[in-house]
Amino acid sequence: MENDIDGYNDTYKFYFVTERKPVSDLESAKIINTADSIGITNLKDSAAAALALDAEYRIHEIIQEANKFMRHSKRTRLTGEDINNALRVINVDPLYGFTLNDSFKFQRTLVAGQQELLFMDDDEYEFESLITSPMPKLPAEVTYTAHWLAVEGVQPAIPHNPPPPIEDTIPESNRKKAPSNAIVQVPNGVVVGTPDIELKPLVQHVISQELKVFYDKVTKTIKGGDNKMKVSVLNSLQHDTGLAQLLPYFVQFVCEQIGQNIKKNTIIESILEMTDALINNTSLRLEPYLHHLVPAILTCVVRKKFGPDPDYHWKIRDSAALVLAKICDRFGMEYNTLQPRVIKTLLSALTDQTKSLSTHYGCIVALGALGREVVKTMLVPNLKTYSEILERRRNADKNKAERCENAILDILPKLKGSSIPTDSIQKSQISDEDLQQRLADKIGVQLAKQVIDKIGDNEVIMAILNC
Numbered sequence: 382m383e384n385d386i387d388g389y390n391d392t393y394k395f396y397f398v399t400e401r402k403p404v405s406d407l408e409s410a411k412i413i414n415t416a417d418s419i420g421i422t423n424l425k426d427s428a429a430a431a432l433a434l435d436a437e438y439r440i441h442e443i444i445q446e447a448n449k450f451m452r453h454s455k456r457t458r459l460t461g462e463d464i465n466n467a468l469r470v471i472n473v474d475p476l477y478g479f480t481l482n483d484s485f486k487f488q489r490t491l492v493a494g495q496q497e498l499l500f501m502d503d504d505e506y507e508f509e510s511l512i513t514s515p516m517p518k519l520p521a522e523v524t525y526t527a528h529w530l531a532v533e534g535v536q537p538a539i540p541h542n543p544p545p546p547i548e549d550t551i552p553e554s555n556r557k558k559a560p561s562n563a564i565v566q567v568p569n570g571v572v573v574g575t576p577d578i579e580l581k582p583l584v585q586h587v588i589s590q591e592l593k594v595f596y597d598k599v600t601k602t603i604k605g606g607d608n609k610m611k612v613s614v615l616n617s618l619q620h621d622t623g624l625a626q627l628l629p630y631f632v633q634f635v636c637e638q639i640g641q642n643i644k645k646n647t648i649i650e651s652i653l654e655m656t657d658a659l660i661n662n663t664s665l666r667l668e669p670y671l672h673h674l675v676p677a678i679l680t681c682v683v684r685k686k687f688g689p690d691p692d693y694h695w696k697i698r699d700s701a702a703l704v705l706a707k708i709c710d711r712f713g714m715e716y717n718t719l720q721p722r723v724i725k726t727l728l729s730a731l732t733d734q735t736k737s738l739s740t741h742y743g744c745i746v747a748l749g750a751l752g753r754e755v756v757k758t759m760l761v762p763n764l765k766t767y768s769e770i771l772e773r774r775r776n777a778d779k780n781k782a783e784r785c786e787n788a789i790l791d792i793l794p795k796l797k798g799s800s801i802p803t804d805s806i807q808k809s810q811i812s813d814e815d816l817q818q819r820l821a822d823k824i825g826v827q828l829a830k831q832v833i834d835k836i837g838d839n840e841v842i843m844a845i846l847n848c
């Protein structure tokens with residue numbers, strides 16, 4: 382329609398717009414079929430159409446996000462991993478089982494001559510070749526084996542454990558170097574300056590706060606606690622199974638306290654009781670620390686002088702001898718040279734004329750504590766030589782000489798039962814003078830007289846003569 386208004390010729394055009402309903406590429410029938418498959422029946426067509434539109438929008442959104450991952454990966458083919466990444470971006474659980482990198486090959490076919498159907502093109506195999514092919518090997522049975530992750534804090538070099546870090550892989554900041562003017566002692570005794578020496582970083586042994594408190598409590602009680610608390614601490618050391626991490630610290634404490642207090646006699650007896658409790662604890666592995674522990678205990682046995690008290694050291698030597706014998710009894714089978722080396726040290730000190738009689742006493746009680754066989758094969762054959770040493774020094778120190786003599790007389794009854802049954806008959810045929818002479822030839826005149834007077838047991842006497 383055109384109108385002429387005030388000389389102007391304007392043309393008015395009218396457009397009629399009709400409302401267009403959105404149409405989805407997904408058919409409503411597919412939505413209805415999907416609903417039927419999950420148990421939803423009687424779904425209205427309008428609802429199915431709305432769901433089809435929403436599903437199409439969601440699919441477009443996922444594909445757009447997946448295309449971003451595809452382009453960032455510089456690929457032209459969309460993969461299942463791209464779809465999963467897109468689902469994660471929009472906070473949807475990914476689809477598991479569809480992340481194969483190989484593309485699927487699809488073939489087309491007509492169903493009932495009308496509907497087109499896509500299917501995967503599977504590989505074809507000859508049935509005869511499948512029958513004649515050998516059967517695959519059965520998988521190995523599941524087995525379990527045990528191995529040590531660490532032994533005393535050190536990782537063993539076995540295939541099951543990860544290899545230690547190679548020096549080249551250690552960051553430069555973690556490597557410690559000595560100064561350029563470091564002084565090194567070479568084997569021939571010459572001290573020379575060396576260039577930069579690379580030192581491996583030290584590994585710090587970390588223990589829990591509870592174990593630190595327990596260690597402080599134990600050491601404080603051993604040094605000066607009351608008897609009731611000390612009994613409780615010793616009982617814990619003997620039976621507690623969780624002290625493996627504190628064992629090296631306890632051994633170090635024992636060795637240090639023996640060295641520091643050996644001249645004071647203040648806590649040596651408590652230290653020996655602590656050592657005995659650690660030995661009795663079967664859950665602790667003392668083997669790696671025996672080379673520290675045995676010399677410290679031997680010091681308490683053979684040391685010349687302990688402290689100002691002239692009589693207290695006898696008790697310490699007796700206690701140390703029992704602890705030393707217990708160490709040899711528990712670890713002698715595993716370390717077959719332990720007891721022979723201890724016996725050699727004791728015999729060497731016993732037959733040394735320059736050693737004090739206090740040292741001789743410690744050696745005697747230690748050899749006696751090691752058992753009847755040691756007394757029979759090691760102590761008795763050396764008694765004649767020692768008897769001569771004892772007689773020469775009796776006048777100078779009568780008290781100590783009598784203690785050594787009494788220690789021998791206390792040990793010799795251990796030989797009872799080691800002689801053969803016919804020995805009692807042989808003794809009845811020997812006169813007292815002849816018997817004393819034979820004993821004197823075996824263990825010395827003074828010791829022979831003491832054995833006959835104070836022991837007087839036929840089996841013991843014949844066992845001595847048969848040694």
